[in-house]
Amino acid sequence: MTAIKLNNVSLVYRLFEKLTLSAPGRRRSALGGNIASSGTKQVVQALDDVSFELKAGDRLGLVGPNGSGKTTLLKVLYGIYQPSAGTISIAGKVDALFNISIGFRPEATGRRNIVLRGLISGWTAAEIEEKMEEIIDFSELGDFIDLPFKAYSQGMAARLAFAAATALEPEILLMDEWIGAGDASFQEKAKRRMDELAEKAGIIVLASHDDTLIQRVCTKRMVLKNGRVESLT
Amino acid sequence: MIAALSGAFDDISKAIRLHRVWIALAHEDIGDQHRRTTLGPLWMLVNYFAFVGTFVFVFVTKDAINPSYIAYVAIGMLVWFYLNETISVSVSLFQREASFIQGTTLPLFVYVMRLTMQCVIRAAYSMAGCVLILLLSGYGTNMNWLFSVPGLLLIILATPAFVVVFAFLGAFFPDSEFIVGNMMRVGMFFTPVFWVYSGQEGVQKYAYHWNPFTYFLESVREPITAGTFPMHALAVTGYFCLGLWALALLLLGLYRKRIVFLI
Ligand SMILES: Nc1ncnc2c1ncn2[C@@H]1O[C@H](COP(=O)(O)OP(=O)(O)O)[C@@H](O)[C@H]1O
Ligand SMILES: [Mg+2]
Numbered sequence: 001m002t003a004i005k006l007n008n009v010s011l012v013y014r015l016f017e018k019l020t021l022s023a024p025g026r027r028r029s030a031l032g033g034n035i036a037s038s039g040t041k042q043v044v045q046a047l048d049d050v051s052f053e054l055k056a057g058d059r060l061g062l063v064g065p066n067g068s069g070k071t072t073l074l075k076v077l078y079g080i081y082q083p084s085a086g087t088i089s090i091a092g093k094v095d096a097l098f099n100i101s102i103g104f105r106p107e108a109t110g111r112r113n114i115v116l117r118g119l120i121s122g123w124t125a126a127e128i129e130e131k132m133e134e135i136i137d138f139s140e141l142g143d144f145i146d147l148p149f150k151a152y153s154q155g156m157a158a159r160l161a162f163a164a165a166t167a168l169e170p171e172i173l174l175m176d177e178w179i180g181a182g183d184a185s186f187q188e189k190a191k192r193r194m195d196e197l198a199e200k201a202g203i204i205v206l207a208s209h210d211d212t213l214i215q216r217v218c219t220k221r222m223v224l225k226n227g228r229v230e231s232l233t
Numbered sequence: 234m235i236a237a238l239s240g241a242f243d244d245i246s247k248a249i250r251l252h253r254v255w256i257a258l259a260h261e262d263i264g265d266q267h268r269r270t271t272l273g274p275l276w277m278l279v280n281y282f283a284f285v286g287t288f289v290f291v292f293v294t295k296d297a298i299n300p301s302y303i304a305y306v307a308i309g310m311l312v313w314f315y316l317n318e319t320i321s322v323s324v325s326l327f328q329r330e331a332s333f334i335q336g337t338t339l340p341l342f343v344y345v346m347r348l349t350m351q352c353v354i355r356a357a358y359s360m361a362g363c364v365l366i367l368l369l370s371g372y373g374t375n376m377n378w379l380f381s382v383p384g385l386l387l388i389i390l391a392t393p394a395f396v397v398v399f400a401f402l403g404a405f406f407p408d409s410e411f412i413v414g415n416m417m418r419v420g421m422f423f424t425p426v427f428w429v430y431s432g433q434e435g436v437q438k439y440a441y442h443w444n445p446f447t448y449f450l451e452s453v454r455e456p457i458t459a460g461t462f463p464m465h466a467l468a469v470t471g472y473f474c475l476g477l478w479a480l481a482l483l484l485l486g487l488y489r490k491r492i493v494f495l496i
Binding site for chain 1: 250251253254257258261264265268332333334335336337338339490493494
């Protein structure tokens with residue numbers, strides 16, 4: 001059964017302070033994030049005691065100011081970061097969309113990039129073959145699919161990334177802010193696909209500043225502030 | 234300790250299951266480096282050939298004109314350049330792969346194998362250049378050349394361990410990129426790449442006996458220049474590889490989850 005459970009998860013980034021002669025005047029930031037020092041190191045507490053639970057069919061919208069820990073939380077869920085404290089348990093096949101260009105090679109064609117992206121996500125050659133046409137159709141790139149990725153516009157790249165990430169029907173889909181990049185007709189298509197995914201008892205976690213997008217897509221809403229959960233409704 | 238090793242083996246076995254990823258990426262890398270060039274990867278053959286050719290045909294003195302010295306230098310440089318390039322590019326491996334490491338959950342060993350694969354492909358072109366020089370210099374082929382195969386295999390086997398050790402070094406101590414770069418440049422003179430050791434005293438003696446690279450070189454070169462099976466060189470190289478792999482597994486096991494925070 002697809003599920004996500006976090007217990008008191010914290011994550012601290014350690015930064016090595018460069019030697020500098022200038023005075024360390026500090027200003028309070030109006031944004032999220034807490035800077036502290038421990039010894040010669042600076043640390044940023046990006047997540048602080050985060051606990052929540054999601055079950056099959058949940059679509060969670062993450063909101064909060066820049067630097068409040070949304071991206072960090074998504075990366076913890078994906079398994080890129082190991083939390084500094086707390087436990088996390090995830091059941092289900094996870095796919096994620098962080099940054100449009102991650103995993104795409106600018107010099108390779110769209111088609112070749114789909115193959116590479118598939119290999120990276122652990123698809124078999126047969127699965128890639130089978131999904132290729134569907135991805136190309138969904139992205140509506142047409143003949144552009146055989147042009148190098150660097151020739152794509154932001155929106156085109158977003159279409160390809162979204163089509164590829166959702167093609168194999170991940171049970172858990174994590175998405176960072178950029179999903180607003182596509183045009184209106186693509187947004188509509190993307191929403192339909194996310195609906196399908198959630199109906200198949202999947203989980204979606206979506207970070208966005210776009211409140212209407214969150215309202216349209218999500219069933220739950222979590223507000224992060226300074227790495228803490230401010231509200232979960 | 235046990236946990237570290239099992240973590241390392243977990244990372245490695247996942248990476249081996251994803252072998253198609255690093256094979257594909259390594260080919261893309263080589264392709265990208267030579268995109269829009271006419272000769273493509275053949276440039277690597279030309280580079281080696283031009284460098285070693287210049288060295289042996291311009292600097293040859295009367296005692297060095299003999300084909301066995303040319304073979305000595307050609308093979309020495311083949312192995313040296315391979316190890317030198319592998320180590321020098323390894324130091325910045327994780328920084329170069331930062332966007333993948335921060336955006337995907339691929340095991341770290343995938344990047345290690347990607348670089349290994351890339352280095353081996355490049356070396357294959359240099360090796361073609363080396364064989365060409367051996368043939369051009371009038372150095373006949375013979376069955377003793379086969380004794381070089383174990384040495385070559387050992388070098389390839391050692392490559393991922395070299396990559397892991399130097400990649401972690403570079404991630405934890407960014408200064409090491411410059412230190413290693415300088416050491417490798419100087420190292421060429423402390424390794425019997427183009428000088429022949431024949432029992433002299435002094436620096437050369439230590440540089441010959443206490444330099445692990447000597448044994449890597451000799452285990453490939455001795456069969457061709459001396460026609461003997463390089464028992465001693467292979468043994469030393471073998472032990473060195475074991476030590477290197479032990480270190481590599483330990484680093485991978487203990488610190489692989491930290492890398493993403495360091496780059
Ligand atoms: N690689 C990093 N190194 C150090 N601090 C980081 C790093 N990534 C993010 N942070 C800090 O962690 C906090 C949360 O960042 P992030 O998760 O990116 O926020 P959001 O996605 O909500 O804008 C911020 O204070 C940010 O400065
Ligand atoms: Mg963010």
